Structure formats: structure tokens, C-alpha cells
Amino acid sequence: MTLATGNDVELRGVTKRYGPILALDTFSLQVGAGEFFTLLGPSGCGKTTALRSIAGFITLNAGEVFLKGTRVTDLPPHRRRVGMVFQHYALFPHRTVAQNVAFGLRMQKVPKGEIADRVEKTLALVQLPRYAGRFPRQLSGGEQQRVALARALVTRPTVLLLDEPLGALDKKLRERMQVELKRLQREVGITTIYVTHDQEEALTMSDRIAVMQSGRIEQVGTPLEIYECPQSAFVADFIGNINLLRGTVIGHAEHQAAVDCRGAKLRIGALPGAVAPEAVMALRPEKVRLNPSEPLDNDLAATVVHLVYLGDSVLYHLRSDEGIELQALELAQAGGVRHQAGTRVRVGWRSEDASLLPLTSSPLPRGERLGEGG
Amino acid sequence: MPRGVGRGAEPPSEEISEGPRLWVRLALLLPFTAILALFFTVPLVLMAVISLSRQSFARFEWALTFKNYVRFFSDPFYVGVLWDTLWLGFLVTAAALLLGYPLAYHLARTRTRWKPVLLVFILSPLLVGIVIRCYGWMILLADRGLINGTLIEGGWISRPLPLMYNQFGVGLALVHVFLPFMVLSLTGVIKRIDPALLEASMTLGASPARAFWEVTLPLSLPGILAGSLLVFSLAISSFVVPILLGGFKVYVLPIIVYEQILSVFDWPFGAANAFILLLISLGIITGYIKVAERALRGLV
Numbered sequence: 268m269t270l271a272t273g274n275d276v277e278l279r280g281v282t283k284r285y286g287p288i289l290a291l292d293t294f295s296l297q298v299g300a301g302e303f304f305t306l307l308g309p310s311g312c313g314k315t316t317a318l319r320s321i322a323g324f325i326t327l328n329a330g331e332v333f334l335k336g337t338r339v340t341d342l343p344p345h346r347r348r349v350g351m352v353f354q355h356y357a358l359f360p361h362r363t364v365a366q367n368v369a370f371g372l373r374m375q376k377v378p379k380g381e382i383a384d385r386v387e388k389t390l391a392l393v394q395l396p397r398y399a400g401r402f403p404r405q406l407s408g409g410e411q412q413r414v415a416l417a418r419a420l421v422t423r424p425t426v427l428l429l430d431e432p433l434g435a436l437d438k439k440l441r442e443r444m445q446v447e448l449k450r451l452q453r454e455v456g457i458t459t460i461y462v463t464h465d466q467e468e469a470l471t472m473s474d475r476i477a478v479m480q481s482g483r484i485e486q487v488g489t490p491l492e493i494y495e496c497p498q499s500a501f502v503a504d505f506i507g508n509i510n511l512l513r514g515t516v517i518g519h520a521e522h523q524a525a526v527d528c529r530g531a532k533l534r535i536g537a538l539p540g541a542v543a544p545e546a547v548m549a550l551r552p553e554k555v556r557l558n559p560s561e562p563l564d565n566d567l568a569a570t571v572v573h574l575v576y577l578g579d580s581v582l583y584h585l586r587s588d589e590g591i592e593l594q595a596l597e598l599a600q601a602g603g604v605r606h607q608a609g610t611r612v613r614v615g616w617r618s619e620d621a622s623l624l625p626l627t628s629s630p631l632p633r634g635e636r637l638g639e640g641g
Numbered sequence: 642m643p644r645g646v647g648r649g650a651e652p653p654s655e656e657i658s659e660g661p662r663l664w665v666r667l668a669l670l671l672p673f674t675a676i677l678a679l680f681f682t683v684p685l686v687l688m689a690v691i692s693l694s695r696q697s698f699a700r701f702e703w704a705l706t707f708k709n710y711v712r713f714f715s716d717p718f719y720v721g722v723l724w725d726t727l728w729l730g731f732l733v734t735a736a737a738l739l740l741g742y743p744l745a746y747h748l749a750r751t752r753t754r755w756k757p758v759l760l761v762f763i764l765s766p767l768l769v770g771i772v773i774r775c776y777g778w779m780i781l782l783a784d785r786g787l788i789n790g791t792l793i794e795g796g797w798i799s800r801p802l803p804l805m806y807n808q809f810g811v812g813l814a815l816v817h818v819f820l821p822f823m824v825l826s827l828t829g830v831i832k833r834i835d836p837a838l839l840e841a842s843m844t845l846g847a848s849p850a851r852a853f854w855e856v857t858l859p860l861s862l863p864g865i866l867a868g869s870l871l872v873f874s875l876a877i878s879s880f881v882v883p884i885l886l887g888g889f890k891v892y893v894l895p896i897i898v899y900e901q902i903l904s905v906f907d908w909p910f911g912a913a914n915a916f917i918l919l920l921i922s923l924g925i926i927t928g929y930i931k932v933a934e935r936a937l938r939g940l941v
């Protein structure tokens with residue numbers, strides 16, 4: 268059965284239950300050709316389940332899966348033509364690097380000569396041209412990762428599925444592999460679905476990100492949209508560091524609102540539609556200014572409670588005289604830390620840098636912080 | 642198989658294994674080595690010496706002669722028994738492997754909470770004394786036993802099927818008791834195969850059957866090897882079961898050894914028999930390991 272949708276991968280209303288747990292809850296997703304799409308979310312939100320339902324390892328309770336417009340919901344994994352890279356690589360230990368990469372081609376009954384040729388080309392692509400005769404256990408983690416990638420790519424699958432492929436690597440190698448992976452993906456032009464719970468990784472690599480929570484998608488968008496215009500407190504808090512202040516809306520015009528937070532009147536710019544009386548103000552720490560030279564829309568007197576020196580920047584934990592707790596991020600000055608703990612500072616931010624989000628009932632990843640403002 | 646792909650581009654890198662120091666390893670080996678030397682090597686050497694000596698009038702004289710070995714290999718009866726013994730060992734091993742593999746696979750992969758119960762079931766043949774176990778089989782297999790009795794009673798057959806006092810009966814009872822060794826050897830190895838490997842092979846286009854053949858089976862080879870070596874050596878040295886269920890119609894070398902030493906009192910010839918069995922089975926096992934090692938390259 269063919270159904271032209273124009274997407275390489277589409278999930279429609281996919282539901283998967285494990286006993287009482289809804290791992291996927293009427294989950295829908297569309298990934299376009301050549302897109303680098305990331306599923307991002309906290310542990311247990313259903314990312315792996317979503318990926319495995321695309322690969323065909325999961326019997327769904329409801330919903331449909333389409334690959335290149337063809338319905339594959341009932342097709343077993345070996346007939347779906349997806350490439351998958353597992354978290355711990357899952358290389359065949361009893362086969363050499365070349366044999367690992369050749370495996371998929373052998374299953375497709377590709378002629379021998381062509382296999383050798385394509386294996387060689389793919390190993391060159393992942394920059395492991397001279398490792399063909401080695402066994403997986405003779406490779407480092409990063410090298411195994413590349414072999415796993417080569418093995419998945421060599422068969423030219425419809426979509427490449429990656430489940431936290433860099434999870435087992437150290438930070439430095441991780442960053443190098445991120446760049447490498449992105450380069451490969453562009454070079455091959457393959458549609459890719461990437462699973463991670465690392466928001467930084469998601470932001471740097473993806474064309475689009477789906478932020479997931481409890482088996483559902485909270486928001487889909489480009490990294491910029493997700494970071495700059497989160498549509499819920501959950502997304503705002505999950506992506507990067509953010510101040511979330513709960514308050515009562517005391518008045519709003521088209522592009523301006525005022526929120527009462529512990530008696531302080533805070534001005535807010537961006538309004539995403541309807542405004543409920545109870546709402547959350549979201550403000551990135553890097554938008555908060557300490558002792559600004561010119562007066563800003565918002566201005567509070569506060570004390571530096573605690574500070575974290577991050578090398579290239581300093582994170583200040585502040586408490587205003589009203590009792591509002593805020594974080595501010597400043598680039599480290601040449602002289603080092605500008606304000607010591609215990610100093611009094613003036614805290615300011617422009618109203619358009621803060622946004623008003625609906626108060627969600629869903630739990631926040633770092634929940635308690637929401638209450639601090641009110 | 643694209644075995645040759647990329648060969649010769651660069652030799653596989655040398656592996657350097659870091660282990661405990663030499664004296665630590667020796668110290669750890671010492672207690673077992675001592676026991677082995679005292680209760681195994683010494684009697685073995687003694688037996689070798691005896692097998693090379695001469696017997697006259699129920700007393701043996703120290704000598705150095707290969708007479709006993711020549712006698713064995715020039716008598717078709719003994720050579721035939723040797724052959725039967727090895728053949729029985731092979732059949733029992735093959736049957737235990739074929740029956741044991743699915744069992745072991747299930748045991749390794751199942752997540753039921755009844756696992757301990759399953760394990761007890763699998764070990765149950767070892768929990769019953771050997772004689773009782775054999776009489777149990779006799780009740781089932783004898784000419785007027787449960788199976789033949791029922792079949793004759795029901796009119797399906799007129800003469801009893803030859804289930805006992807032949808290789809079939811002996812083999813059946815041996816498979817029964819040695820199956821646990823096979824299953825346990827296999828289970829441990831299969832359990833350690835990462836299920837993600839199967840999934841990986843499936844995303845690469847292998848059907849479940851193909852995935853088993855390409856991944857699970859080769860990766861369970863160490864277990865197959867260990868299990869078959871255990872079962873084979875146990876089977877060719879078994880003695881009570883062939884006597885009870887073979888009724889002296891199935892001759893294996895251990896029976897001959899027993900008779901020579903305890904009935905005929907020809908110790909040198911009995912010892913030679915035992916030694917021949919030992920050397921030949923060692924030869925077979927070594928050959929088997931050599932072949933297996935080649936298949937296992939890259940696994941361990």
C-alpha cells in the first residue's frame with residue numbers, strides 16, 4: 268500500500284503500552300527527506316521506544332508507521348531497510364571490521380566484487396580505511412562508533428536511526444564525533460533520526476528537534492525556535508538553563524504584560540497567545556544584567572547569594588529583596604569575578620527578553636524551581 | 642563471505658594482555674596442581690607402567706613390553722569395542738547438543754520468575770542416583786515395560802520394540818543424565834550474547850533464522866565446544882549405564898577394563914585398555930579443539 272506523504276518517516280498516532288506505562292501516547296511525527304531530526308527528552312520519556320517502533324522491534328497498540336510513504340506497520344525489521352546505530356555499537360565480535368560492514372550487503376545478496384568495493388569506500392568515508400582486518404575488540408570506542416556507522420550506512424537505508432550513539436564516549440571525543448557525524452550526514456544526505464537526552468548535542472546537530480515528555484511531543488521546531496521561543500515551561504527548562512518565575516498576570520496589552528511576582532511588578536514582552544491569570548515568566552540567565560549602566564524595564568535590588576565560576580563565564584545565584592530567586596550568567600571579565608557573594612547588586616532585564624508561558628500541569632524536569640518566584 | 646576484503650592493507654595489531662604477575666599466577670595454581678599430581682598423575686603413571694608389564698599366573702612382573710597393546714589392536718573384537726565406544730560417545734554428544742540447545746536458549750533468554758524451578762527440572766537427572774535412574778529407564782524400556790506393554794496391550798504392535806539391551810537404550814539413558822552439562826555450558830554462553838547484536842543483524846536485513854545462523858550460533862560456539870567436550874568424555878568413560886541398560890550386549894571399553902581387572906585379574910591388559918581409551922579420546926578432543934579454535938578466532 269502506498270500513500271504519498273512526501274516524508275521519509277511518518278508516525279501517526281502511535282501508542283505503545285507496557286502494562287500501566289504509556290511509553291508512547293498517540294505519538295505523531297513527520298521527518299522530511301535528508302533531515303537531521305532529534306528526539307530529545309528526559310530519561311524514560313519514550314525516545315528509544317519511538318525509534319524502535321520505526322525500526323520494527325515493537326508491536327504497537329495503535330497507530331501507523333510509514334517509510335517513504337509506504338505503510339510498514341506490520342513489516343518485520345529485516346524488511347524495513349532502516350539503518351540503526353546502537354548505544355553500545357552492537358558490532359559483531361566474531362567478525363572483522365570489513366565483515367561487519369559487509370554484513371548488510373551480504374544479506375542483500377550484492378555481488379562479491381561490489382561488496383568489497385562498497386565496504387572499502389564506506390570505511391574511507393568514516394575515516395577508517397586501514398582497519399578492515401581488525402576485530403571490534405581491537406578498536407577504541409570512537410573507532411567502534413565509526414564502524415557501526417559505516418555498517419548502517421553502507422546499505423543505503425531509507426533512514427538512519429541513532430540511539431544515543433555518543434553516550435559511551437568521553438566529552439572531548441563526543442564533541443569531535445558530533446562534528447564528524449554531522450559532516451557525514453550532510454555528505455551522504457541521509458534522513459536521520461537521532462535520540463539524545465543531551466540538549467546541547469541536540470541544539471548543535473539538528474535541523475529540527477522534538478522535545479518529548481511522557482510519551483508525547485511537547486514541541487517541535489528548529490533549535491533556534493526551541494531555544495528562543497519555548498512554548499511550555501517544560502521545554503524552556505529542559506533546553507538550557509532558565510529562570511522560571513510563577514506569578515499572577517495583573518494586566519496585559521498586545522505585546523506587553525505585567526506580572527505580579529511576590530509583590531514585584533515584572534514586565535514581559537513576548538506573549539504566545541491567550542494569557543491565563545496564573546502564568547510562568549521565563550528568562551534566560553544570560554539575559555539578566557547586573558548593575559546595568561542604563562535603567563532597564565525591569566529593575567530589582569538583590570543580593571548575590573552564591574556564585575559558580577565556570578571558566579569562561581560566571582553564574583550568579585541572586586535573591587531579590589522581595590525574595591525572588593534568579594540566576595544570571597555573565598561572561599568572565601579580564602579581572603575575573605565582578606561581584607563576590609554577599610554583595611548588593613541591581614538586577615535588570617529588558618521586557619522583550621522575558622516570555623510568558625502557560626502554567627503546565629506536567630511536572631518540570633527540575634520541578635522545585637518553578638515555585639521559587641511565588 | 643567477504644573474508645578477503647581489505648586483507649593485507651595492514652596486519653592486525655598486536656594485542657597485549659595485562660594479567661597478574663607470574664608468581665601470583667603460580668601461587669594460585671599450586672593447591673589444585675598439588676592435588677592433581679598426588680591423586681591423578683601418580684596413579685596415571687603407575688597405570689602406564691603396569692600396562693607395559695607382563696602377567697604370569699595371576700601375578701604381574703615388571704617388564705617393558707608392548708605386548709598388551711599389540712594384543713588389543715590385533716584382535717578385531719577389542720578394536721570393534723573401541724569403535725563402538727567412540728561412536729556411542731559421538732551419538733550421545735550430538736543428541737545432547739540438539740536437545741540441549743533450544744532448552745539452553747530458552748533458559749538464557751526467559752524472564753519468567755519460574756527460572757529457578759526450570760533449573761531444578763534441568764538438573765533433576767543429576768539429583769537421582771545412577772542405579773535408580775537406570776531402573777527407572779528399565780521400567781519404561783523393557784520388553785514388558787511400560788512402553789512396549791502399552792503398545793502391545795493396545796494392539797499397535799505384536800512384538801516388543803527393541804528399546805533396551807542395545808545402543809539405543811544406553812544412549813537414551815546417557816543423554817538423559819548428561820543433558821544438564823550441555824545445557825549449563827550453553828546457557829552461560831548464550832546469556833552473554835548481547836540481544837542488540839540480533840537486532841543489529843535484523844536491521845541489516847537478516848531474517849530471524851538468518852540472524853540465528855550468522856550471529857547466535859557462531860557466538861555460542863564456546864558453549865557448544867565446552868558442552869560437547871564434557872558430554873563426550875563423560876559418555877565414553879561411562880560404565881554403570883552401559884552395564885545396566887546394555888545388559889552386556891553393548892560392550893564399551895570401560896566394561897572391558899572392569900572385566901579385565903576385576904574378573905580376569907589381568908591388570909596389565911586392563912591398564913592397557915584404559916590407556917588406549919585415554920589416549921584416543923585425548924587425541925579426538927585435541928583435534929576438536931584445534932578445529933574449534935579456528936572457528937572461534939575473534940570470539941574470545
Ligand SMILES: Nc1ncnc2c1ncn2[C@@H]1O[C@H](COP(=O)(O)OP(=O)(O)OP(=O)(O)O)[C@@H](O)[C@H]1O
Binds near residue numbers: 288289290310312314
Ligand atoms: N520492554 C519494556 N517493558 C516494560 N516497560 C518498558 C519497556 N521498554 C520501555 N519501557 C518503559 O517505557 C518507557 C519509555 O522507555 P524508553 O526506553 O523509550 O525511554 P527513553 O526515552 O529511551 O529513556 P532513556 O533516555 O533512559 O533511554 C519507560 O518508562 C520504560 O520504563
Ligand SMILES: [Mg+2]
Binds near residue numbers: 314315316430
Ligand atoms: Mg533510551
